[in-house]
Amino acid sequence: MxxxxxxxxxxxxxxxxxxxxxxxxxxxxxxxxxxxxxxxxxxxxxxxxxxxxxxxxxxNSSDNIDEKTIKTCPICEKPITRTNPYKIVINGKKTVEACCEHCGLMLHKKYENQEVTAMTYDFITERPINVLDAYYVVGSSAVPCCSPSVISFISQDDAEKFKKGFGGKVMTFIQAYQDIIERMSLNVKDCCNSQTFKIGDL
Ligand SMILES: [Zn+2]
Ligand SMILES: [Zn+2]
Known part of the structure; x- marks a missing residue:
């Protein structure tokens, strides 16, 4: 003892x-x-x-970044560890964040009748993108957070290149949204099995 x-x-x-x-x-x-x-x-x-x-x-000190703002994802309840989470602003006021694009898309379902804007971040450059302008690689073998994984890119070209390496499908926002909602309603148990990986190990 x-x-x-x-x-x-x-x-x-x-x-x-x-x-x-x-x-x-x-x-x-x-x-x-x-x-x-x-x-x-x-x-x-x-x-x-x-x-x-x-x-x-x-x-667990305040010097450790995002300490005070550690939130949990409203969809999968995992802590949001990404520096730049998926963000949805509802009616120009309330902001909700999701752990990744997968949960971000699911979260849109919850606010489907509200006026929203949403931002996510380019997987490579981490630059912010309006979700409507992004290209999404859905269901690739790279699963940084929830599964099926959804990874966003500013450039369609980058998305296509990523797809060549890791599989999946390149989709627009609405396609990715419909795909995830459909898959998740069919097979909820596959949701959010997180799997960590390093690009260098793949
Ligand atoms: Zn989540
Ligand atoms: Zn996630």
């Missing part, structure tokens, strides 16, 4: 120095199993001292 607490204290110290670590690194450092570290991490997370992001552990 004593040792457990010391280890947790030490984890915080390591994080204060290093900024972020992985469970594997900690398990090597303390020579304990990853399971043991996971248990510590869970407790520290519950206490609000740390948070997990993209497989790393970070201190």
């Amino acid at each position: 004593r040792q457990d607490n010391n280890r947790k204290k030490k984890i915080i110290e390591i994080l204060e120095k290093k900024g972020e670590v992985t469970v594997k690194e900690l398990s090597n450092f303390f020579s304990v199993s990853e399971m043991t570290i996971y248990r510590d991490v869970k407790i520290l997370e519950k206490q609000g001292l740390i948070k997990r992001k993209h497989g790393s552990i970070l201190l």
